[in-house]
Amino acid sequence: MNYRYVVQELRHHRHRTLVNVMGIAVGIALFVAINSVSSAYQEAVSLPFKSLGTDMIVQRPEKRASDSAQSAAVMRGIRLPFSNQLLSKEDLAQIQAIEAIDSYATSLLLWEFGKTGFRTIMGVDSSQPSLGPVKATEWIKEGRFPGKGEILVEKHYAKFAHTKMGDSIEIGGRSYKVVGLLEIREGAQAASANMYLPISEARDLIGTGADSANVAFLRLKNPSQLGSVKADLSKNLSGVSVTSSDSFMELMGGISKISDQFSFLASIVAFGGAVFLIVKTMLANLVERTREIGI
CATH class of the missing domain: 1.20.120 (Four Helix Bundle (Hemerythrin (Met), subunit A))
Structure with missing residues (x-):
């Protein structure tokens, strides 16, 4: 050239x-x-699913009549969220029976309406340390994960409520000692709450059975089977809500x-x-x- x-x-x-x-x-x-x-x-x-190590989230919304307004007195205390009613033992058994599911973890999300305001409490299942809200242990900025009679508090809520390490918080008439503060990681809002404690403690607060949960986090053996697993869940578990990344894609x-x-x-x-x-x-x-x- x-x-x-x-x-x-x-x-x-x-x-x-x-x-x-x-x-x-x-x-x-x-x-x-x-x-x-x-x-x-x-x-x-x-991102919200990767942050929790999950491929999909299963919940059961409450069936409510359009005119069934609840009074303030009924709303007082600890209750299940409207969008997170209990998953039955049969529901959890159906989930476990799906071969494409590699592992699953559960949590129990609670609402408390008290004199000082509204707050959310997440009962965490520690049997799957890399799946679901238990990953909150990776976000601890100070202290440790709670045991019996102890609680972990989100740091922004702690600042708002003037709560610090070693303080006691009363929930549902029970006292819990603050043993840790955490910061919710960006994109992990699916597991966000004001306070975290072991799922057994959350079950005692709401007065449910030993295996009760209202959120299930599922990890698949092969992410390409997402569509078929979602179809199986919707078919076998009547009335449940199955959320995944493609749900947002459909929404948008x-x-x-x-x-x-x-x-x-x-x-x-x-x-x-x-x-x-x-x-x-x-x-x-x-x-x-x-x-x-x-x-």
Whole structure:
């Protein structure tokens, strides 16, 4: 290749070269930016599940009549959240029977409406240390995971409630000693609560059986089986709510579809623009050479 000739061409046709380079650069930048946004969207959707080491979450919402308003007196004390009623032993047995499920952990989420306000309490199952809210042990900033008669407090709530290490907190007429403070990791809001304690303590507070739970965190042997497992759960467990990363994708399906279509169209436009600039440059050079040789 005659590099000297190439340099001369670039020097003599600086305006044309600059326009071509900028056009191609803008097309490439647009393509990369749109694909980066699409990838970031996919990552953000799956983050709440990755943070807990789970592929899906199973809950049973409460069936309530539209006119069944509850009085303040009924709401007082400790109760189950409306969206998290107890999963029966039969429900948990059905979950365990699905072969595609590698492991599962349970938790018991409670609400307390007291004189000082509203707070959430999470009873944690420590039998699966890498799955579900028990991963909160990795977020402890001070102290340790609680035992019997002890509690772990989220640090922002502790600051709001003026609570510190060694203090006692009364829940449902029982006193618990604060033995740890934790900070919820970004993207782990699915397991967020004001306070954490062993699931056996939470069961005692609400007065349920030894195996009671209202949230199940499932990890699959193969994530590609997500659709089939969700279908099995919905079929065998009537009335349950099954949440996974693709649930958010379905919920935001319109945005996802528009994003994908725009990405495809923008890629075509960028590619077409680059081809147009290359062809335009070739034709301009051809016309110029034609004049030089006198055709």
